[in-house]
Every structure is written in C-alpha cells, then in structure tokens.
Amino acid sequence: MIEIYKKLPGTNCGECGEATCMAFALKVQSAQRKMLECPYVKQENEESIEQESVVTMENNYKRVSKELEEEVKGVDLKEAADAIGGNYENRDGRGVIRLNMMNKEYEVRNDGLFDNDTYCEHSWSKIIIYDYVRMKGNVPLTGNWVSMGHFPDAASHSKAFQKNAEDKISEKFNSDLNGLVSRCNEMEGTETSGKLKADYVCSFNLLPRVPMYMCFWEADDEYSASCKLYVDRNADAYIDIEYLAYLLEWFVKIFVE
Ligand code: SF4
Numbered sequence: 001m002i003e004i005y006k007k008l009p010g011t012n013c014g015e016c017g018e019a020t021c022m023a024f025a026l027k028v029q030s031a032q033r034k035m036l037e038c039p040y041v042k043q044e045n046e047e048s049i050e051q052e053s054v055v056t057m058e059n060n061y062k063r064v065s066k067e068l069e070e071e072v073k074g075v076d077l078k079e080a081a082d083a084i085g086g087n088y089e090n091r092d093g094r095g096v097i098r099l100n101m102m103n104k105e106y107e108v109r110n111d112g113l114f115d116n117d118t119y120c121e122h123s124w125s126k127i128i129i130y131d132y133v134r135m136k137g138n139v140p141l142t143g144n145w146v147s148m149g150h151f152p153d154a155a156s157h158s159k160a161f162q163k164n165a166e167d168k169i170s171e172k173f174n175s176d177l178n179g180l181v182s183r184c185n186e187m188e189g190t191e192t193s194g195k196l197k198a199d200y201v202c203s204f205n206l207l208p209r210v211p212m213y214m215c216f217w218e219a220d221d222e223y224s225a226s227c228k229l230y231v232d233r234n235a236d237a238y239i240d241i242e243y244l245a246y247l248l249e250w251f252v253k254i255f256v257e
Pocket of ligand 1: 008009010011015017018019020022037039040
C-alpha cells in the first residue's frame with residue numbers, strides 16, 4: 001500500500017472521491033479502485049506510471065483472487081447454489097456450481113473456478129464469482145432500481161463510473177437507437193418497461209441474481225444521448241458494490257466493442 005501511496009501526489013485534493021491519497025491507496029491495494037482514477041497519476045508521467053500501475057494492479061488482483069479462492073474452499077457449495085441461483089451437482093462426490101456470468105458459463109468447485117473444464121486464470125472473473133458465491137445473497141431482490149450512486153461505497157466515484165460506463169454507451173450509440181437495440185439483442189438482453197421513461201430500457205443478468213437495467217435516451221436536436229445503468233436496491237447483498245461497479249464497466253467494455 002505504501003508503494004502505491006508513493007506514486008500518488010499526496011495532496012489529498014479529494015478529486016478521486018476519497019478524502020485522502022492514503023484512503024485511495026488502500027482501495028487500490030484491495031483492488032477496489034484503479035490507479036488511473038486519480039487524475040494526477042496520468043498527468044505526471046503517463047507512460048511509466050501507467051505501466052507500473054498495470055503491473056501493481058495485476059498483482060493486487062491476483063492476490064485478492066487467491067484470498068477469495070481460499071475462502072470459497074470453506075463454503076458449502078450446495079447451500080450457496082440455492083442462494084445465488086446456480087445449478088448444483090455432485091460430481092464424483094464433490095460439489096460443483098454451474099453459473100453464467102455475462103452469458104458465459106463457469107464452474108465453481110472447491111478447488112477453484114473453471115471455464116470449459118480449464119482452471120480460470122482471469123483474476124477479475126475469479127474475484128467477482130468467488131465474492132458472489134461467498135456472500136450467498138441472503139435477502140430477496142426488491143425489483144426497485146437504483147443507480148450506483150445510491151450505495152455509499154460507490155458514491156465517491158460515481159463520476160468515474162459515469163465516464164467509464166454510461167457515457168461510453170451514449171457516445172457510441174448517440175442517435176443510433178436501432179444499433180443499440182440490436183446490440184442489446186446480441187448480448188441477450190430483455191426489453192423491459194414500466195419502471196422509467198426512456199427511449200429504450202433493457203435488462204441483463206450479469207449474474208443469475210444480479211440484474212442490470214440499461215435506460216437509454218437517444219440524441220435529439222437539442223440534447224446528446226444519455227444512458228443510465230441501474231441495479232437492484234439489494235444488489236449489495238449479493239456482491240461487494242465495488243466489484244459490481246467493475247462488473248458493470250466490464251459489461252460496457254464488451255457492449256461497445
Ligand atoms: S485525486 Fe489523487 S491526489 Fe487527489 S486525493 Fe485522490 S489520490 Fe490523492
């Protein structure tokens with residue numbers, strides 16, 4: 001954490017949404033914030049810091065995913081599968097949960113996460129799915145939608161979230177509503193209505209019990225397009241909200257590809 005702190009300006013300006021650079025460094029260390037979310041990291045020495053930052057972050061992600069993997073070894077997978085909407089099976093006396101994350105199937109076993117019968121090396125897939133499994137969401141979904149800013153842990157960087165996720169969709173599909181609808185279909189979204197007035201509303205199951213709702217307002221003569229992403233009010237009972245923010249950004253990255 002000190003090594004990360006040393007790469008920050010130390011001015012405690014608060015622009016990242018954290019009260020101090022130390023608080024920001026702590027969140028980077030636990031893989032909850034990205035180094036480049038401090039606007040001054042980039043400006044100082046863009047290339048070298050970016051490279052170092054990528055190395056530091058990769059190491060952090062690996063460490064966090066290993067810690068969570070250890071924790072999942074002690075989880076009762078049968079009980080967890082019921083709670084998180086996964087399919088449980090007993091394979092040769094060992095429990096396995098099959099579940100989809102963003103339409104891709106994974107298997108959680110007591111010895112790790114598997115993708116196509118191969119141990120998954122992608123740290124973020126492991127972090128998100130292990131966290132989802134260990135939390136065993138213990139409250140029902142409400143059906144009420146909230147933006148990420150609703151959750152205190154994500155409120156501090158809702159601006160970064162808007163820039164990294166919602167704005168990317170509105171910029172890409174600005175006045176191309178048909179293009180957006182067709183991309184939603186490709187990503188197996190379900191057109192939804194009734195909650196909010198928007199030109200198009202679509203829901204996606206990022207994880208079996210983690211729905212996301214996309215509201216899109218197409219550009220007109222006066223305004224450019226806008227997009228808002230919502231999750232269930234109880235989403236934080238199923239997944240750490242910082243990891244959920246990452247999952248949404250990841251989804252958007254694929255969505256606008
Ligand atoms: S934006 Fe950067 S310099 Fe400002 S408090 Fe956050 S980490 Fe420190």
